[in-house]
Amino acid sequence: MALIVQKFGGTSVGNPDKIKNVAKRVLKNHKEGNQMVVVLSAMSGETNRLTDFGTEMQEIPDPREMDVLLSSGEQVTIALFAMAIKSLGKDCISLLGDQVKINTDNSHTKARIQSIDSDHIVKELDGGKVVVVAGFQGVADNGDITTLGRGGSDTTAVALAAALQADACEIFTDVEGVYTTDPNICSKARKIDRISYDEMLELASLGAKVLDIRSVTFAKKYNVPIHVRSTFTETEGTWVVKEDNKMEGRIVSGVTYNRNEARITISGVPDQPGIAAKIFTPISDADIIVDMIIQNQDTGNGLTDLTFTVPRSDYQRTLQLLQSVAEKIGSKGGVQGSDSIAKISIVGVGMRNHSGIAATMFSILSKEGINISMISTSEIKVSCIVEEKYTELAIRALHDAFELDKESVPEEENVI
C-alpha cells in the first residue's frame, strides 16, 4: 500500500464536471490499494475574480484580509470534491489549512510553511478516507489565515508529501510533463522522463511555468519524488528526483526562455569603489528586482559601463530612477536600454563535468547571426540575452544542436 499525494490545479477543477472527473481518477488510485491525499487549487478564474473584488475595495488590499478573501476559493473546491467522492460511494473528508495544521510564518500573501502536523490526516487515512486538503493556504501562530502566493498549491502538496513521508507527490497539470523546451515554439520538444531537482530549479527560475520553484526547493530538501503529469491522460509524465546515474548521459537537459525582462545600461560612469551601490541602492529601495548584472572592464579612461536586467513591467520606472542617479554620479554616457530582449538559457547537470558548453552555445547562436548582449552562467546553466525577435530561432537552433529531441544521447556525441 502506497501513500500518494496528488495535486490538481485550477484548470483541472475548473467546473463541477471537471471536479467529478478528478474524483473518479483519485478513486481509481484509491481502489488500487493506495492511501490518497488530494490537494486542490481554486477553480480557474476564481482567484482572479476575488482579487478583482479586493482591489475594488482598497487600492492596495490589506494583505491579511486578502488572505481571508483568497483562501475561500480552495475551500469551495475541496468541499465539492469531498461531495463528489462521497457520491461515488467512498468516504472523504476535506481539511482547510488550519484544520490540518499547516503552520506558516505571518507574511501574508507570501507565507512560508514552517511545520505541518500530519496526525489529523494520518488518522483519517487510517480510517479509510480519502483526504482532500485546501492548497495555497496555512495558518499563522496567531490563528490568522495565510496564503503561500501564486503556485502555492504545489508547495502545499510537496510539503504534505514530505510530512507524511509519502511514496510520491503527483502534480497534475494541463501539459504532459516537463519538456526539453516549449512545444509551442519548437515542434521537436520532447517530454523529459527524469530530471534532477537542481535542473528543475533552474528551469523553473528561468521561465518554465510547469512547477512552482518553492515546491521544488521543498522537494529537494526532503527528497520527495515529484511526478508532473497530465490531468487529461494516463500517460507517465516527468519525474523530478534526486540526481542519479541515469541522468549523467545528458549534458543539456532543457532550453528555456524568458521574455519578461528589459535591459538597461548606464555608461561612462567613474570606475571607483561604491559606484555600484550608488546605482543599485535606489533601485532596490523601489522594490525593483535586478536579475543579471554586468560591469565592463575599465578600458583606461577611468570610466566603466554597467548593464543589468529588470522585470519588463519595471522598465520605464527604472529608466526614470536612473536618470537622476546618472546626473548625481556624473555619468558621461547617460542611460540607455531595451525592453525587447529575451533571455535564452540551457540547463543541465551534465555541464558540471563538461567544459566548453558555454562556448558551444555561443557558437551555435553566432552561426545563426544572433548577437549576444549579456551572458550569465552557473554550474548547471548558461543564459544569454539576445534581441527578442531571435527567441524562436535561438531555441530551435540550440534544441537541434544539443540533440534534445533524442531520447538518450551517448556522451561522445554531445560534442558539437
Next chain:
Amino acid sequence: MALIVQKFGGTSVGNPDKIKNVAKRVLKNHKEGNQMVVVLSAMSGETNRLTDFGTEMQEIPDPREMDVLLSSGEQVTIALFAMAIKSLGKDCISLLGDQVKINTDNSHTKARIQSIDSDHIVKELDGGKVVVVAGFQGVADNGDITTLGRGGSDTTAVALAAALQADACEIFTDVEGVYTTDPNICSKARKIDRISYDEMLELASLGAKVLDIRSVTFAKKYNVPIHVRSTFTETEGTWVVKEDNKMEGRIVSGVTYNRNEARITISGVPDQPGIAAKIFTPISDADIIVDMIIQNQDTGNGLTDLTFTVPRSDYQRTLQLLQSVAEKIGSKGGVQGSDSIAKISIVGVGMRNHSGIAATMFSILSKEGINISMISTSEIKVSCIVEEKYTELAIRALHDAFELDKESVPEEENVI
C-alpha cells in the same frame, strides 16, 4: 461609549459598492464614539450559487462538506468589508466563526450556538478596531466548520450581542422595520415602534420573514434589545424588547399570514386510543412537519375525523402516504385535502388580559363571508385556516377592525 452589534444581510452587501456604503455607515457610528461589531451575511445570490454547486456534486450533499462550502460566502464579504473600512482610514479586522470561537454543536447545516468566547473581539475593540464577524457560521468541538441554517446571521448577531453585553443589536434589512401586516397586501400597514419578544416570536413563526425566529429566542433569553431597521435610510425601525407597560395599550399588534401550508382530512376513522399515533407516526417518519391538528368530536357512531396541515411542498407525498394508512386503519371516509389554503393569524400580548378576541376575529371574517376551516390559539395569538383566495380580504378586514393603522389605541376603543 456604547458597544453596538450591527448585522447586514445579503442584499445589503450584494456587491462591492453596497459593501462600501455599509462600511461608511458603520464608520459614522464608530466616529460617534461607539465600539462597533459588524456581522455580515454572504453576498445575495452567493449562497444559492454555492448550494447549486453542491447539489450538482451529490444528490443530497454531505452536511459537513456543505458547511465547508457555504461558509466560504461570509468569508468573502467580511474580508471585503475589512478592506473597505481600511480604505476609509480606520483599522478593522475580520474574524471567522472559528477565530472568534463561536462554538456550536455538530448538527451540520443547522447547528446551535453553545458558547461564544468574547475575549478576541474585546481585545480588538479595545485596540480601537472595527471588528467584522462572519455570520451564519461556527465551529464544532472537533474543529469542523458548522453553519446555523438560513437566517443564521441574525442569530450570530444576537448571540454576539449577548456575549459582549452589547448595548444594542441592530439588524439591518431591506424594509424599515416590523409592520402591523404585510405592506404589499395592506396599504394601511404601519411600522411598529416597539414589540415584545413573545409577539415577535409568534409573528416570525407565523410567516413574518423580517427576523429569524431563533435570533428572537436568543434575544429573549439574554434580554438583548434588537433594533430592526433599514439599510437604506436613517429612520428608526422597530425595537424588539422585553414586554413593558407601553405595550399594554394594544391588544392586537399584528396580522400575519402563511400560504405555504396544505390541509388534509382523513375521515370516518375509528375513534379509539392509538388512532392518532397510527396516522402521524408514518408522517413523522417521512420527515414531514405537521403544524395544526384538529380532531372532531365523535358524534355517536364511533367514528371521528382528523384534519391537519403540512408544508405545501409535502402535500402530495402526505396524501400518498395516508392512502395506505387509511386502508390499514379502516377509514370509512378516505383522505381529502386542499393545497389552496392560507393561515391568517392575529398576534398581541394584550390578548392575555382580554377575553373574546378570538370571537371578535371570527365575527370579522364572518362579516366578509369568509369560512374558517380550522382554528388554533395560543396565549397571544389566534390562527384561522381559510381558503387562500380570501387572504388579502381577511388581512385588510382584520387590520381595519383592530385599528392597527392607528399609532396608539386606547383600550376601550378596541372592542368591536
